[in-house]
Amino acid sequence: MQKDEQKDQFEKVMEQHRGILFKVARTYCQNENDRPDLIQEIMIQLWLSFHRYNDRYKITTWIYRISLNVAISFYRKNSIKINDNIPLDEHLSEIAESDKPENEQQLNLLEKFINELKEIDRALMFLYLEERNYREISEILGISESNVSTKVGRIKESLKQKFATIKN
Amino acid sequence: MEDSKLINLWNSYDEKFNDSYMLIQKNVQDISQMKVKSFLSTMKPVKIFTVIVGIIWVGIVGTVVTNLFVFAYSKVSLFFLYSAAIQVLLTAIAIITYLYQLILIYQVDITEPIIKTQETLVRLKTSTLWVTRILFLQLPVWTTFYLSQSMFTDGNILFLIVQVIVTIGFSYCALWLFFNIRYENRHKKWFKLIFNGQEWTPLLKSMELLEQINDYKSPA
Numbered sequence: 001m002q003k004d005e006q007k008d009q010f011e012k013v014m015e016q017h018r019g020i021l022f023k024v025a026r027t028y029c030q031n032e033n034d035r036p037d038l039i040q041e042i043m044i045q046l047w048l049s050f051h052r053y054n055d056r057y058k059i060t061t062w063i064y065r066i067s068l069n070v071a072i073s074f075y076r077k078n079s080i081k082i083n084d085n086i087p088l089d090e091h092l093s094e095i096a097e098s099d100k101p102e103n104e105q106q107l108n109l110l111e112k113f114i115n116e117l118k119e120i121d122r123a124l125m126f127l128y129l130e131e132r133n134y135r136e137i138s139e140i141l142g143i144s145e146s147n148v149s150t151k152v153g154r155i156k157e158s159l160k161q162k163f164a165t166i167k168n
Numbered sequence: 169m170e171d172s173k174l175i176n177l178w179n180s181y182d183e184k185f186n187d188s189y190m191l192i193q194k195n196v197q198d199i200s201q202m203k204v205k206s207f208l209s210t211m212k213p214v215k216i217f218t219v220i221v222g223i224i225w226v227g228i229v230g231t232v233v234t235n236l237f238v239f240a241y242s243k244v245s246l247f248f249l250y251s252a253a254i255q256v257l258l259t260a261i262a263i264i265t266y267l268y269q270l271i272l273i274y275q276v277d278i279t280e281p282i283i284k285t286q287e288t289l290v291r292l293k294t295s296t297l298w299v300t301r302i303l304f305l306q307l308p309v310w311t312t313f314y315l316s317q318s319m320f321t322d323g324n325i326l327f328l329i330v331q332v333i334v335t336i337g338f339s340y341c342a343l344w345l346f347f348n349i350r351y352e353n354r355h356k357k358w359f360k361l362i363f364n365g366q367e368w369t370p371l372l373k374s375m376e377l378l379e380q381i382n383d384y385k386s387p388a
Binding site for chain 2: 003007011015021023036039040043044052062065066068070072076077103106107110118119120121123130131139140143147151156
């Protein structure tokens with residue numbers, strides 16, 4: 001494949017699935033200023049692996065694998081920065097919370113609860129919310145479907161409890 | 169909250185990314201013209217600097233020690249010669265181990281499933297503990313390189329007693345740390361004390377991640 005042709009195809013794939021990249025970045029990077037760096041890092045890794053894409057898997061499976069692998073590693077490397085930023089972000093979000101419409105408030109809560117999950121639980125919940133079926137989630141994570149089902153059930157239950165606590 | 173409500177809430181994210189196309193297009197342009205990064209260019213400058221200083225140290229001291237062994241063995245203090253040789257050898261082993269682990273991390277295939285890729289990465293990352301263990305083994309030679317034979321024949325007895333206690337103490341510490349700096353001891357107070365610094369955070373994070381991975385690998 002010519003480089004230009006490859007570039008065009010890559011651009012189409014990225015345009016079509018850009019939401020995945022932005023949502024992964026938002027899920028693993030709490031500091032808004034660092035998100036473009038994470039998105040760029042994910043895109044670099046996607047580009048470097050593009051010629052090796054194996055169509056045995058869906059293109060989304062391939063994108064989720066690379067994006068989440070990069071994000072989890074990025075999160076580990078930048079955890080010092082992230083930890084430094086949490087108090088300020090939390091404070092600001094609390095002040096701004098009451099001014100937002102209900103849907104926005106609930107979305108922020110969902111984001112907050114997901115951020116409180118451990119890295120792999122976060123990836124699992126992210127894929128569940130992205131409406132991936134258990135088979136695809138098991139292929140992306142590399143665990144059995146029954147394991148996916150059990151873990152999703154547990155995490156969902158804890159999220160629901162957190163929402164219920166806030167409501168009460 | 170119902171499952172469908174959770175998912176609808178999550179889907180409302182998509183509206184936020186409608187005007188994100190420009191960033192993607194710019195990234196595609198930049199990335200497609202990018203040259204493939206070499207292993208060296210992925211390393212942080214401070215790490216490159218540390219490795220270079222280490223290599224220069226091993227090169228210079230190694231050459232001096234080798235020459236002393238070959239040409240002046242009978243003229244120099246054997247305490248100095250063997251202490252320096254052990255120090256240089258351990259530093260060389262630590263640098264080689266460190267570089268080997270970095271190269272393996274660089275070569276990990278990130279298109280593999282997440283549990284597999286992350287397990288490989290964090291196992292390699294936590295194995296950098298080996299470098300620390302090897303470097304701690306140098307402790308006793310820093311208490312012996314200045315000794316000479318005359319200190320034992322003509323020296324002060326009090327000095328010799330203190331010297332022996334210090335060397336035995338350092339040797340005990342070095343061996344104890346070598347055998348005990350392990351992943352399994354990560355929750356111990358002394359471990360947290362040694363690895364208490366921002367530069368160790370990725371390593372400690374890797375250990376936490378390894379716990380999660382083990383949890384995911386166990387049957388549901």
